[in-house]
Amino acid sequence: xxxxxxxxxxxxxxxxxxxxxxxxxxxxxxxxxxxxxxxxxxxxxxxxxxxxxxxxxxxxxxxxxxxxxxxxxxxxxxxxxxxxxxxxxxxxxxxxxxxxxxxxxxxxxxxxxxxxxxxxxxxxxxxxxxxxxxxxxxxxxxxxxxxxxxxxxxxxxxxxxxxxxxxxxxxxxxxxxxxxxxxxxxxxxxxxxxxxxxxxxxxxxxxxxxxxxxxxxxxxxxxxxxxxxxxxxxxxxxxxxxxxxxxx
Numbered sequence: 001x002x003x004x005x006x007x008x009x010x011x012x013x014x015x016x017x018x019x020x021x022x023x024x025x026x027x028x029x030x031x032x033x034x035x036x037x038x039x040x041x042x043x044x045x046x047x048x049x050x051x052x053x054x055x056x057x058x059x060x061x062x063x064x065x066x067x068x069x070x071x072x073x074x075x076x077x078x079x080x081x082x083x084x085x086x087x088x089x090x091x092x093x094x095x096x097x098x099x100x101x102x103x104x105x106x107x108x109x110x111x112x113x114x115x116x117x118x119x120x121x122x123x124x125x126x127x128x129x130x131x132x133x134x135x136x137x138x139x140x141x142x143x144x145x146x147x148x149x150x151x152x153x154x155x156x157x158x159x160x161x162x163x164x165x166x167x168x169x170x171x172x173x174x175x176x177x178x179x180x181x182x183x184x185x186x187x188x189x190x191x192x193x194x195x196x197x198x199x200x201x202x203x204x205x206x207x208x209x210x211x212x213x214x215x216x217x218x219x220x221x222x223x224x225x226x227x228x229x230x231x232x233x234x235x236x237x238x239x240x241x242x243x244x245x246x247x248x
Contacts, residue, residue, distance in 0.1 A: 006061035007139055009054050011146070014134050016051030017098065018153045020044060021127050024120075025160035030167045045105065048123075052102045055095060087137035094129035097122050127157065 023044050027036065062070045074081040078089035104111060104119045131150060135141045 002061050002065035003067050006058060006065055009058040009061055010134065010138060011140065013051050013054035013058055014130050015149070016047050016054060017123075017127055017130055018157070020047035020051055021123050022153070022157055022160060023047060024123070025157065025164055028164055029160075030171065048102060048105060052098060055098060059095075084137050087133060090129050091133035091137060094126050094133055097126035097129065101126065124157075124161070 023040075027040055027044060059075055062068075062075060063072070068083050070081065070083075074083075074088065076092060076095075078092045079085045081088040100119055101123045104116050108116050131154070134146075135150070138146075140146050
């Protein structure tokens with residue numbers, strides 16, 4: 001029974017990793033990235049978590065199975081197995097990569113964005129390692145169904161990687177080329193810098209007649225007191241003319 005558990009859990013874990021990686025690539029493509037429904041990202045996380053759970057079932061089955069007789073060191077130390085050490089080492093390294101991706105995904109909000117993204121990209125390497133492990137150590141490697149699944153999934157994942165890289169190149173090219181702004185096309189004289197007036201000291205009373213930018217719109221108006229009062233010209237004094245009377 002444990003041998004069948006090992007085979008079934010290994011194939012299911014491999015298929016779930018394939019689905020999680022492929023769906024993650026689909027969500028990372030720019031036209032599909034936004035907007036997207038809330039369940040799309042939840043499905044990606046669900047597939048990754050379920051794959052990690054079936055990897056645990058696979059390890060438990062190998063420990064309890066007596067056909068080969070794996071020890072704890074054989075399952076967690078690369079090249080320590082006496083049975084196909086190279087093939088088992090691919091699975092051990094793939095286990096560590098899958099565990100790192102899953103743990104950093106759970107701690108995504110507490111980790112730097114660049115660190116999380118770098119570790120998350122290693123899921124492609126985990127997929128390659130697990131695929132090599134499945135075809136070098138798996139008992140169902142020669143099954144037509146498994147071979148067809150591997151060929152189809154590899155083609156789909158490879159095509160998604162190419163599309164993702166193509167959109168990445170286009171996005172970076174657009175970011176480096178800045179479109180011409182209307183100010184760039186205007187004559188040079190219209191782009192002459194304008195020097196603003198110096199700041200005024202709030203402790204000094206403002207005198208509008210000492211301000212060169214103040215436009216005197218009214219004639220004969222000056223500040224007086226707290227408000228504006230009109231200034232009236234003084235009345236002209238009468239001028240007495242000399243008389244033309246003759247000498248007395």
